[in-house]
Amino acid sequence: EADIYQTPRYLVIGTGKKITLECSQTMGHDKMYWYQQDPGMELHLIHYSYGVNSTEKGDLSSESTVSRIRTEHFPLTLESARPSHTSQYLCATSPGDEQFFGPGTRLTVL
Amino acid sequence: GQQVMQIPQYQHVQEGEDFTTYCNSSTTLSNIQWYKQRPGGHPVFLIQLVKSGEVKKQKRLTFQFGEAKKNSSLHITATQTTDVGTYFCAGKTSYDKVIFGPGTSLSVIP
Numbered sequence: 279e280a281d282i283y284q285t286p287r288y289l290v291i292g293t294g295k296k297i298t299l300e301c302s303q304t305m306g307h308d309k310m311y312w313y314q315q316d317p318g319m320e321l322h323l324i325h326y327s328y329g330v331n332s333t334e335k336g337d338l339s340s341e342s343t344v345s346r347i348r349t350e351h352f353p354l355t356l357e358s359a360r361p362s363h364t365s366q367y368l369c370a371t372s373p374g375d376e377q378f379f380g381p382g383t384r385l386t387v388l
Numbered sequence: 389g390q391q392v393m394q395i396p397q398y399q400h401v402q403e404g405e406d407f408t409t410y411c412n413s414s415t416t417l418s419n420i421q422w423y424k425q426r427p428g429g430h431p432v433f434l435i436q437l438v439k440s441g442e443v444k445k446q447k448r449l450t451f452q453f454g455e456a457k458k459n460s461s462l463h464i465t466a467t468q469t470t471d472v473g474t475y476f477c478a479g480k481t482s483y484d485k486v487i488f489g490p491g492t493s494l495s496v497i498p
Contacts, residue, residue, distance in 0.1 A: 377486070
């Protein structure tokens, strides 16, 4: 299984704050993804990247942005957090089609 | 748009009973993957099917890919409490995108 790291694992923050969720991988995979998932619910793709300097928006409309300056890192930024952003954010990496997920960041916006 | 559906949404079984979840796509898929997510955890890749009519087994789990490459199934024989979780299928479309199904949540009553 790929080594994928997400920090922080848990975050409680007030409305209006800017936050960055970190995702890093050590496998050298070109493809990386960000998903939003409420407990027990389906995965919603919010951003993906197929390589350095390549980023695309997913199917779920999101107020977040991403960057892919290095293969290893794919950070997700929320410029102004809102209570509706409360959810779990999962990062995944892929060498082809199968995806390997990180442990996730549980975000609570008060 | 292209969709991947799963049925049932929820399934409660007595320990020892069999369980099957079905995955259906509106279009032909290049391949299909299956994932398992334990409660509180992240999705974990189980298997990928590529060929029409392909059948693969992992211990008590049997995975099938339909002849038309539009549907797939996961069958668990003699469920155990360790099988509890949500099972997701994900299909690769002709547009080279991987689309996740909404998942089937399995509960096992001891």
